[in-house]
Structure formats: structure tokens, C-alpha cells
Amino acid sequence: MDEMIICRCEEIPLKTIRKTVQEGACTIREVKLQTRAGMGICQGRTCRPLVEKLLPSEKEQAAVYQISGYRLPVRPLLLQDFFKE
Amino acid sequence: MKTADAVVIGGGVIGTSIAFRLARKGLKTILIEKGAIGGATSGSCDKAIFLQSKKPGVHLELAKASLAVYKQLEHELGESIEFEQCGGMIAIESEEQLSTMKEFVQKQQQAGIPIRLLDVYEARQIQPVLADHMRGATWSELDAEVNPLLLSQAFAKAARRNGTEILTHTEVQGIECIQGRVAKIKTNLGEIATETVINAAGPFAPAIGKLVGLSIPIVPRRGVIFISEKVPPILRGNLLCAQYIVSKHLAHLSENYNPYGIGLSLGQTKSGNLLLGGSREFVGFQKDVPPEIYASIAEHACRIIPSLRGIRMIRTMVGFRPSTGDGLPILQESPDVEGFYIAAGHEGDGIALAPITGQIVASLVSKDNQFAHFTQHLTLNRFAALL
Numbered sequence: 001m002d003e004m005i006i007c008r009c010e011e012i013p014l015k016t017i018r019k020t021v022q023e024g025a026c027t028i029r030e031v032k033l034q035t036r037a038g039m040g041i042c043q044g045r046t047c048r049p050l051v052e053k054l055l056p057s058e059k060e061q062a063a064v065y066q067i068s069g070y071r072l073p074v075r076p077l078l079l080q081d082f083f084k085e
Numbered sequence: 086m087k088t089a090d091a092v093v094i095g096g097g098v099i100g101t102s103i104a105f106r107l108a109r110k111g112l113k114t115i116l117i118e119k120g121a122i123g124g125a126t127s128g129s130c131d132k133a134i135f136l137q138s139k140k141p142g143v144h145l146e147l148a149k150a151s152l153a154v155y156k157q158l159e160h161e162l163g164e165s166i167e168f169e170q171c172g173g174m175i176a177i178e179s180e181e182q183l184s185t186m187k188e189f190v191q192k193q194q195q196a197g198i199p200i201r202l203l204d205v206y207e208a209r210q211i212q213p214v215l216a217d218h219m220r221g222a223t224w225s226e227l228d229a230e231v232n233p234l235l236l237s238q239a240f241a242k243a244a245r246r247n248g249t250e251i252l253t254h255t256e257v258q259g260i261e262c263i264q265g266r267v268a269k270i271k272t273n274l275g276e277i278a279t280e281t282v283i284n285a286a287g288p289f290a291p292a293i294g295k296l297v298g299l300s301i302p303i304v305p306r307r308g309v310i311f312i313s314e315k316v317p318p319i320l321r322g323n324l325l326c327a328q329y330i331v332s333k334h335l336a337h338l339s340e341n342y343n344p345y346g347i348g349l350s351l352g353q354t355k356s357g358n359l360l361l362g363g364s365r366e367f368v369g370f371q372k373d374v375p376p377e378i379y380a381s382i383a384e385h386a387c388r389i390i391p392s393l394r395g396i397r398m399i400r401t402m403v404g405f406r407p408s409t410g411d412g413l414p415i416l417q418e419s420p421d422v423e424g425f426y427i428a429a430g431h432e433g434d435g436i437a438l439a440p441i442t443g444q445i446v447a448s449l450v451s452k453d454n455q456f457a458h459f460t461q462h463l464t465l466n467r468f469a470a471l472l
């Protein structure tokens with residue numbers, strides 16, 4: 001169970017996320033900054049709900065939705081797709 | 086009530102670096118961060134430590150002193166922060182830029198920076214991805230890089246190992262003074278008795294200053310950076326463009342034709358992602374970025390490195406850099422409130438200057454005068470005319 005991959009893009013296992021939460025991380029932002037979970041090509045589209053479930057308490061999970069927004073782009077885009085033309 | 090010898094407000098690269106040094110000096114230190122460690126300005130930046138671009142004088146000397154601390158920092162912190170002296174380049178696109186950069190290189194050489202002016206052939210030997218129309222580049226072996234995310238975490242961990250208590254998701258609500266001296270901090274999670282407070286809140290430093298009636302002239306400067314998918318190594322060291330130098334050093338001249346302060350800054354992380362910037366604007370804490378800015382950054386970058394067109398961007402980030410207006414931070418005990426120290430305003434140089442800032446502030450707190458040659462230039466009073 002511990003070896004189960006939570007973030008597929010960055011290959012972060014359950015045990016790494018659990019350890020980070022045990023050491024005091026209580027938001028998805030902290031888990032991300034400390035483990036790279038959610039930093040891969042899918043930008044947490046797969047692992048985000050799983051990581052959110054591993055956060056300590058409901059109260060703090062509620063705070064997560066205020067703190068963690070979503071950033072552009074919604075899907076990976078070629079740099080040239082950002083051009084004006 | 087908790088008590089502490091010193092309370093550091095702000096858990097970015099600056100605050101964590103200061104907490105580490107204070108704790109190492111044996112002070113019982115508490116660090117308060119309203120969000121996550123390294124989660125705001127220090128987590129929305131690139132990784133370059135450029136020295137060749139620094140203005141000769143205090144700015145350059147600070148950066149050199151900080152680089153010296155960096156060289157032994159992994160040993161001190163006991164873990165990797167992906168520090169490397171990888172070299173840096175400034176790409177030159179036009180004849181006009183070339184003549185400006187010739188002067189620039191001369192000035193930097195006189196200041197003792199190992200920097201060379203390369204023709205386009207030499208430049209493309211180092212960075213084969215540069216476009217054909219480039220006119221040349223500068224190169225310095227002195228420039229370095231670090232992983233800023235690892236840096237904040239490593240400073241925080243080392244501070245904790247040395248006894249610092251770190252309170253995240255904790256907001257400072259008030260600072261009580263008794264007879265002009267700091268006495269107590271009030272937070273949403275209780276009070277802390279202390280006679281020393283360090284305001285390392287970066288772009289939020291003015292709000293903390295207000296709590297003791299102090300006006301701190303720092304404003305947020307917004308910077309936008311793209312993050313790409315992982316790609317095989319395409320770069321050596323970190324890359325800026327001459328327009329970035331013009332935008333940084335001659336902002337008053339370039340404002341007319343470069344309203345977003347667009348200039349290339351490009352680096353590739355150890356994991357393969359490109360960090361591609363950027364813009365420099367004063368728009369308050371506005372996080373919504375108009376599409377023209379993304380377009381301008383993308384078009385500008387692809388003109389210099391055409392192969393970037395076909396690389397996928399997976400994310401953009403928006404950072405608010407604490408700007409004092411003269412490019413230098415304020416590192417000083419408040420002249421009006423005893424025990425209240427300001428350590429903020431590094432703008433885009435927080436990563437480069439974090440290591441030396443920790444040492445300088447710890448020395449200010451212990452009043453040993455060790456860095457007076459720096460701190461005499463980093464006072465709040467230098468903005469007296471503005472306050």
C-alpha cells in the first residue's frame with residue numbers, strides 16, 4: 001500500500017505524501033512544494049483529489065480550496081499557441 | 086503565552102534564512118508564516134543567480150558575498166539545494182543592444198566580473214538553440230543557479246533542527262510595543278512575548294510595518310513565468326536577453342515601448358522543465374494576467390529561441406516581488422521602534438541574496454556591526470524623501 005503511486009507524473013508514492021503530512025503539511029500547496037506531487041505534465045489533474053483526501057482534517061481541507069487555485073493553461077499548450085496571431 | 090528571543094515574520098527564502106542564522110546563534114526563535122513555507126514569492130520565481138547583471142557597487146558586492154555563502158551552504162544545511170555554478174548568458178538581438186552591451190561589459194569587467202562579449206558564432210557554440218539573427222551574447226562563468234523550492238525547505242528544516250519553532254498558516258494580527266520597544270506579537274493562534282521582531286514578509290512587509298506605525302516603501306512588482314513539460318537538456322546555464330537588462334536598468338527609458346517589462350529569462354531545472362519568463366509590472370497584487378502578456382512573453386522568447394515554439398507549457402505562475410525602487414533591500418532595525426527589524430525589498434534578487442541576508446540580519450540583531458559596510462546603504466532613511 002505504502003508504495004502505491006499517488007502522483008503518476010512525478011512517481012510520488014503514498015508513503016512520501018503521508019510522511020509530509022505527518023511532518024506538518026496541511027495544504028495541497030505544501031505537499032506539492034515539498035514532494036513535487038502535482039508538478040508533472042498533468043498538473044495534479046489525476047492526483048489532486050487523492051492528495052486532498054490525505055490532508056489532515058476536514059477543516060483544513062476546506063481551507064485548501066481557498067488557498068489553492070487553478071493556473072493557466074487548463075491543458076498543456078505549445079508555446080506558439082499563446083501567440084497573438 | 087509563548088515566549089521567544091526573536092520572532093521572524095515571513096517564511097520565504099529570506100525569513101527562513103534569517104531564522105536559521107538566529108537559531109544557530111543560540112536564540113530561541115519562532116518563525117510565523119501566514120501560508121506555506123516558500124509558498125508565495127519564493128515559490129513563484131526562477132532559479133538563476135546572475136552576477137554579471139548586477140550593478141557595480143553595493144548590489145554586486147552583496148551578490149558576491151551571497152555567492153560565497155552559497156558555495157558552502159549545502160554542507161551547512163546538510164542536503165542538496167541543486168546549487169551549481171553553471172554560467173550565464175545574456176543574448177543580444179540588435180545592433181542597438183550590442184552597443185549598449187559593449188559599454189555594459191566594459192563597466193562590469195572594470196568591477197572585476199569575469200564576463201566576455203561573444204560573437205554570434207561563439208554564442209551559438211554555447212547555446213546552439215539561439216536564432217540565426219542574434220548579434221552576439223555575453224557569458225560569465227560566475228553565474229550560478231539553485232532550486233528555490235528546495236532552498237526554502239532546507240533553510241526551514243535546518244532552522245527547526247537548531248531549535249526554531251515554525252508556525253505555518255498563522256497570521257500576525259498585531260504587534261504590541263511598550264515605551265517604544267517591541268513587547269508582544271498577536272496572532273490568530275495566540276500571543277508570543279518577544280523583544281525582537283524581524284519583518285521578512287517580502288511584498289507584504291508594508292502591512293506588517295503598519296502594525297507598529299511604520300511606513301515601509303515596498304510595492305509588489307508582478308512577474309509572470311511559464312513552466313514547460315520536461316524536455317531533454319537544451320541549455321547551458323541560464324539565459325537572459327539584453328532587453329531584460331535594458332528593462333531592468335533603464336526602466337524609465339524603456340517604459341514607452343515595453344509596457345509589460347518583457348524580457349527573456351530562461352533556465353532548465355534538473356528535472357527537465359523550462360522556466361521561461363517574464364514580465365515586470367506594477368499592478369498591485371492583481372493575479373489575473375491579461376492574455377497579451379502571455380502572448381508577448383511567448384513571441385519574444387520564440388524570436389530568440391525558435392525551437393521553443395513546439396514545446397508544451399504545462400503551467401504559468403505569477404509572483405509578486407517586493408520592490409523598493411532602487412533594487413536594494415531594506416535591512417535595518419527601525420529607527421523608531423526598538424527591536425523591530427526590516428528585512429525585505431529584495432525584488433527579483435531574493436534567491437540570490439537570501440544566504441547573505443540571513444547572516445546580515447543575525448548580525449544586526451546581535452549588534453556586532455560585522456556588515457556595517459553593507460547595512461549603511463540598506464537603511465529605511467534612504468527613502469526619507471518619499472515617506
